[in-house]
Amino acid sequence: xxxxxxxxxxxxxxxxxxxxxxxxxxxxxxxxxxxxxxxxxxxxxxxxxxxxxxxxxxxxxxxxxxxxxxxxxxxxxxxxxxxxxxxxxxxxxxxxxxxxxxxxxxxxxxxxxxxxxxxxxxxxxxxxxxxxxxxxxxxxxxxxxxxxxxxxxxxxxxxxxxxxxxxxxxxxxxxxxxxxxxxxxxxxxxxxxxxxxxxxxxxxxxxxxxxxxxxxxxxxxxxxxxxxxxxxxxxxxxxxxxxxxxxxxxxxxxxxxxxxxxxxxxxxxxxxxxxxxxxxxxxxxxxxxxxxxxxxxxxxxxxxxxxxxxxxxxxxxxxxxxxxxxxxxxxxxxxxxxx
Amino acid sequence: xxxxxxxxxxxxxxxxxxxxxxxxxxxxxxxxxxxxxxxxxxxxxxxxxxxxxxxxxxxxxxxxxxxxxxxxxxxxxxxxxxxxxxxxxxxxxxxxxxxxxxxxxxxxxxxxxxxxxxxxxxxxxxxxxxxxxxxxxxxxxxxxxxxxxxxxxxxxxxxxxxxxxxxxxxxxxxxxxxxxxxxxxxxxxxxxxxxxxxxxxxxxxxxxxxxxx
Numbered sequence: 001x002x003x004x005x006x007x008x009x010x011x012x013x014x015x016x017x018x019x020x021x022x023x024x025x026x027x028x029x030x031x032x033x034x035x036x037x038x039x040x041x042x043x044x045x046x047x048x049x050x051x052x053x054x055x056x057x058x059x060x061x062x063x064x065x066x067x068x069x070x071x072x073x074x075x076x077x078x079x080x081x082x083x084x085x086x087x088x089x090x091x092x093x094x095x096x097x098x099x100x101x102x103x104x105x106x107x108x109x110x111x112x113x114x115x116x117x118x119x120x121x122x123x124x125x126x127x128x129x130x131x132x133x134x135x136x137x138x139x140x141x142x143x144x145x146x147x148x149x150x151x152x153x154x155x156x157x158x159x160x161x162x163x164x165x166x167x168x169x170x171x172x173x174x175x176x177x178x179x180x181x182x183x184x185x186x187x188x189x190x191x192x193x194x195x196x197x198x199x200x201x202x203x204x205x206x207x208x209x210x211x212x213x214x215x216x217x218x219x220x221x222x223x224x225x226x227x228x229x230x231x232x233x234x235x236x237x238x239x240x241x242x243x244x245x246x247x248x249x250x251x252x253x254x255x256x257x258x259x260x261x262x263x264x265x266x267x268x269x270x271x272x273x274x275x276x277x278x279x280x281x282x283x284x285x286x287x288x289x290x291x292x293x294x295x296x297x298x299x300x301x302x303x304x305x306x307x308x309x310x311x312x313x314x315x316x317x318x319x320x321x322x323x324x325x326x327x328x329x330x331x332x333x334x335x336x337x338x339x
Numbered sequence: 340x341x342x343x344x345x346x347x348x349x350x351x352x353x354x355x356x357x358x359x360x361x362x363x364x365x366x367x368x369x370x371x372x373x374x375x376x377x378x379x380x381x382x383x384x385x386x387x388x389x390x391x392x393x394x395x396x397x398x399x400x401x402x403x404x405x406x407x408x409x410x411x412x413x414x415x416x417x418x419x420x421x422x423x424x425x426x427x428x429x430x431x432x433x434x435x436x437x438x439x440x441x442x443x444x445x446x447x448x449x450x451x452x453x454x455x456x457x458x459x460x461x462x463x464x465x466x467x468x469x470x471x472x473x474x475x476x477x478x479x480x481x482x483x484x485x486x487x488x489x490x491x492x493x494x495x496x497x498x499x500x501x502x503x504x505x506x507x508x509x510x511x512x513x514x515x516x517x518x519x520x521x522x523x524x525x526x527x528x529x530x531x532x533x534x535x536x537x538x539x540x541x542x543x544x545x546x547x548x549x550x551x552x
């Protein structure tokens with residue numbers, strides 16, 4: 001049984017032989033792990049179960065001074081945060097799209113790695129990721145605080161901006177659907193540590209209708225819909241399931257009850273993530289990490305769960321804690337029986 | 340409440356900056372005491388914003404537009420407050436800690452504290468311990484508010500607090516900390532005087548700390 005099949009079984013609650021996993025590391029954490037495994041391909045070490053195909057936002061032009069510009073024209077300062085960076089300046093200074101030209105959603109670079117990735121990792125579950133898929137893309141262009149006030153000051157502009165972003169994404173989704181992929185993973189942080197950033201009323205007014213349109217494109221093609229949305233957003237799960245969401249990430253244990261949600265949404269919504277990156281991984285010891293990992297693996301035994309830390313592993317996680325959860329997931333009996 | 344101040348209160352709550360500015364001007368023109376305009380109109384409105392936020396009726400956008408209306412009013416009222424020698428609720432030196440560039444949480448806390456009548460010295464983001472020390476060196480009594488969004492930058496809070504101690508200024512300040520991964524336990528571990536989980540609770544904490552300062 002290949003990893004792709006295990007993932008599909010997990011996403012359908014069909015008693016996978018073990019809980020599949022997919023773990024991403026920040027650049028400093030990767031360096032730490034690589035130093036422990038000199039000369040090894042970390043993909044071989046970690047044995048992830050998903051492969052990301054295509055590029056969306058991950059096309060950046062180096063413009064010097066530790067800054068990069070993404071394909072939408074947003075400038076990111078990476079002097080401190082090497083992985084993502086912080087938005088610098090304001091691309092849309094006025095509440096208008098006049099004069100702004102969206103990037104070509106079908107630009108060759110978006111799909112440049114698809115064939116190679118599918119060839120190299122054909123046994124894995126295939127995901128096309130669209131990071132900054134709506135609200136986040138809008139605020140990176142307009143500024144977070146400005147977009148927040150635009151909800152009240154310039155609602156027609158916000159609707160137009162969000163729908164234009166969705167049109168861009170939908171064109172890209174339609175193109176990627178020509179390949180043998182399994183799911184589209186949207187990325188859009190709506191939460192704070194406690195509660196939504198914009199509240200349920202504005203979320204339903206501005207974001208929900210556009211999500212519905214984007215998700216429908218994926219659902220019509222018979223593919224799965226994943227969303228990565230940081231923060232306390234579980235109040236939205238029923239609405240999201242209603243428009244086709246299949247799997248939620250990052251499933252942060254500090255902001256939602258992971259033990260209750262997996263059984264509560266059984267046969268309706270799968271979860272991906274769950275291991276604490278705010279407490280256990282940076283501050284816990286190896287036993288804490290092993291205990292929490294085992295608990296998550298037990299919760300996902302019959303399906304509906306993909307193991308991962310609740311974020312790309314940050315740089316402050318001790319190496320021994322990384323090795324501990326890797327060891328736990330790779331010593332699941334069902335996995336050992338298959339490798 | 341005076342009718343004009345009630346209109347000012349409502350305008351801030353609704354985030355209507357033009358109406359808020361017009362009503363504060365009307366209040367000034369009517370000869371209402373600047374301290375009364377500040378406390379009964381503006382501070383009371385921002386306090387209600389905080390209450391509605393904690394009650395789950397307001398979220399970040401509503402907080403931002405209310406704060407903007409409050410600031411538009413403050414521009415007109417400030418010269419009158421200075422003339423009348425109305426004191427602020429206290430001074431707050433605020434910033435995100437060294438290594439952390441995420442400033443929306445810090446900005447919200449600063450806006451709500453300003454709305455509560457505090458004087459804000461915003462050092463911005465990625466602030467070094469030296470800058471904090473420099474900003475409080477001449478203060479006899481003030482609050483220091485430290486913000487961090489990432490676990491990787493939280494240790495900077497202790498470094499800043501240690502720098503304040505090393506400069507011999509710890510007794511002059513009360514230190515509050517916050518940010519998504521920050522907890523009450525962490526605040527105690529690094530030697531802060533208090534922790535607030537959101538901008539509204541930061542106002543309550545600031546009032547408590549300034550009384551104890």
